[in-house]
Amino acid sequence: MINGLERTTTLNNGTKMPWVGVGTFKIPDGPEVEKTVSSALDIGYRHIDTATYYGNERGVGKVINDSMLERDDVFITTKLWTTDMGFDKAFKAFDQSLDLLDMDYVDLYLVHWPKKGLIKDTWSALERIYETGRARAIGVSNFQIHHLEELLEGADIVPAVNQIEYHPYLNQRDVREFCEEHKIQVVGWSPLIRGKIVNNPSISAISKKYGKTPAQIALRWALQHDVVVIPKTVHEERLRENANVFDFVLADEDMEIIDALDGGTRIGPHPDHVDF
Ligand SMILES: NC(=O)c1ccc[n+]([C@@H]2O[C@H](COP(=O)([O-])OP(=O)(O)OC[C@H]3O[C@@H](n4cnc5c(N)ncnc54)[C@H](OP(=O)(O)O)[C@@H]3O)[C@@H](O)[C@H]2O)c1
Incomplete structure (x- = not known):
């Protein structure tokens, strides 16, 4: 197991979430996602990010269920798609996700995008789901400050997580500060700018200085801003590379450059x- 993958942040309801997970967007269901998740578990990842929209919950669940690990050892996030928003539809969609995953619960259930007019009713459904224990934590994704304010007005439960686009070209400081104030953990998606991180000259210069790859620099930078990362790769060597981010620390001056x-x-x- 790569050192550090066991490290967790504690969400606002006490649930523990590993700082580094694996994203699965655009990995087809079946052999491809199964191979990726299986390699990830072998390497020591214990946090997998999927979604109804990705169409690969069945494969993700299969690998985890067939593994030697206890269900409690792995943190699974899935997400409610926009067309399933609304009070009644959300319950149905959640049941379907659990069926596909073949699990009794998920660790984190997120509202995937803030669709106008549907935020409050959808959140009420997630609060009810949370009360049943079938989601260990609930949260949102892609919420701007005003979406969070709308949700929090009248909510019984503060989201545990806001999963947002986050990388050196979009660091969303205002959203992060709001989340920090409200004890909402930020999770960063596309932390490698979908692979484009390797093309940035400043990141390359910093990567040479530390003897680390551009991907490792971007992930380390996110972690030092207290952002959980879920880089996606289908390549085993990159799964290892993206996990090897706990053996160095970026100096303040390099954090500022990024x-x-x-x-x-x-x-x-x-x-x-x-x-x-
Ligand atoms: N909540 C949301 O709305 C939302 C939106 C988008 C994504 N997400 C989640 O966030 C995850 C990550 O985001 P993402 O998949 O969009 O982008 P990403 O993780 O920033 O980048 C993935 C791309 O980078 C490549 N890559 C991976 N490791 C690399 C490395 N070490 N060096 C160079 N290239 C590397 C991958 O290629 P290979 O696979 O060929 O290695 C892939 O093309 C998603 O998979 C998904 O789980 C959530």
């Missing part, structure tokens, strides 16, 4: 324009 790369550049949709 902070300064923020240009507000998104690779995904803007959360205020969810028309899908």
Whole structure:
């Protein structure tokens, strides 16, 4: 097991979540996702990020259920897709996710995107699901501050997590500060800018200085900002590379160089324009 993969952050309800997980977006269900998750577990990853939208919950669940690990040893996140938002639809979608995963509970259930007019009812459904114990924690994804404010108005439960696009070109300091104030753990998606991290000259220079790869520098930078990371790769050597981020520390001056790369550049949709 690679050192550090066992390290966890404690969410606002006491649930423990590993700092480094594996993303599975765009990995097809069946042999491909099964091979990736299986390699990840062998390497020591204990945190897998999936979603209804990714269509691979069945494969993710199969590998975990067939492994020698106890269910409690692995942290599984899945997400409610936009077309399933609303009070009644959310319960149905959640049941379907559990069926596909073939599990009694997930560790974290997220509202995938903030769709206008559906935030409060959907959150009420997640609160009920949480009360049944079938989701150990509930949270949101792609929520801007105003979406969080809307949700928190009248909510019984503060989201445990906000999973947002987060990388050196989009560091969302305002959202992170709001989340920190409300004890909402930030999880960063596309932490490697979908692989484009290798093209940035400042990151390359820092990577030479530390004898680390550009991916490792970006992940370490996120961790030092208290952001959980879920890089995706289907390659075993990259799974190892992306996990080897606990044996060095970026100096303040290098953190500042990376902070300064923020240009507000998104690779995904803007959360205020969810028309899908
Ligand atoms: N909540 C949301 O709305 C949302 C949106 C997007 C993503 N996510 C989650 O976040 C996860 C990560 O985001 P992402 O998949 O969009 O992007 P990412 O993790 O930033 O990048 C993945 C890409 O980088 C490549 N890569 C992986 N490790 C590398 C390394 N060490 N060096 C160079 N290239 C490397 C991968 O290629 P190979 O696979 O070929 O190695 C893949 O093309 C997703 O898989 C998903 O679970 C959530």
